[in-house]
Amino acid sequence: MTKAPLAIIVAIADNNAIGKDGNLLIYLPKDLKWFKNTTLEHTIIMGRKTFESFPNGALPKRKNIVLTKNKNFFAKNITIINNFDDVWQELDKDNLNFVIGGAEIYKLFLPFAQKLIITRIHKSFEADTFFPKIDFSEWNLVEKIENKKDEKNPVDFDFLIYERKTA
Numbered sequence: 001m002t003k004a005p006l007a008i009i010v011a012i013a014d015n016n017a018i019g020k021d022g023n024l025l026i027y028l029p030k031d032l033k034w035f036k037n038t039t040l041e042h043t044i045i046m047g048r049k050t051f052e053s054f055p056n057g058a059l060p061k062r063k064n065i066v067l068t069k070n071k072n073f074f075a076k077n078i079t080i081i082n083n084f085d086d087v088w089q090e091l092d093k094d095n096l097n098f099v100i101g102g103a104e105i106y107k108l109f110l111p112f113a114q115k116l117i118i119t120r121i122h123k124s125f126e127a128d129t130f131f132p133k134i135d136f137s138e139w140n141l142v143e144k145i146e147n148k149k150d151e152k153n154p155v156d157f158d159f160l161i162y163e164r165k166t167a
Contacts, residue, residue: 004088004092004093004097005093005095005096005097006112006113006114006115007097007098007099007113007114007115007116007117008099008106008115008116009038009099009100010116010117010119011024011031011118011121013121013124013125013127014121014124015125015130017125017131018101018106019103019127019128020127020129022053025127026155028119028153028155030153031119031153031157034119034159035119038098039059039062039098040061040062041061041062042095042097042098043062043063043065043092043097043098044062044063044064044065044100045097045098046099046100046102046105047102047104048066048068048070049102050100050102050105051064051066051075057077058075058076058078063090065078065079065081065087065090065091066079066080066081067084067087067108068080068082070082084108096115098117099113103130103131106132110132110134114164115162116162118160119157120157121157122155122156122158123155136162138165139165140163140164141160141162142162142163143160143161144158144160145159
């Protein structure tokens with residue numbers, strides 16, 4: 001099985017939280033714009049619950065792959081895959097593919113990712129969904145972009161880009 005280039009993109013709070021009740025923890029327009037600009041024209045992989053959290057269905061100008069155990073699930077403008085091993089055949093072998101959530105999907109793909117694109121939110125939140133533990137000794141921080149809170153973004157946060165260390 002040939003592995004395609006894979007990145008994880010996620011917003012993580014200080015307490016490792018990523019969501020509550022199927023929603024984002026906080027509304028950060030700058031982070032949403034970052035997410036959109038980073039993933040446009042790429043393949044995105046998500047679980048069913050993440051997909052169902054989108055108010056308008058499939059994200060435009062991206063190939064949307066939904067990995068779900070629910071064999072009866074259907075939605076327009078997406079590729080539905082019921083088996084993890086089958087995902088790899090649908091990925092773009094020449095361009096970066098993005099895993100966008102949720103927690104179970106992140107956990108499945110984390111061992112295969114070559115890049116982590118983390119929005120580190122400098123606040124802790126009450127949550128029911130958390131990112132899996134990252135062994136940062138396996139990663140090099142290659143870029144950090146600091147974002148201070150402003151009139152539209154109510155907390156400080158950083159864009160952190162990590163690349164997996166090679167053996």
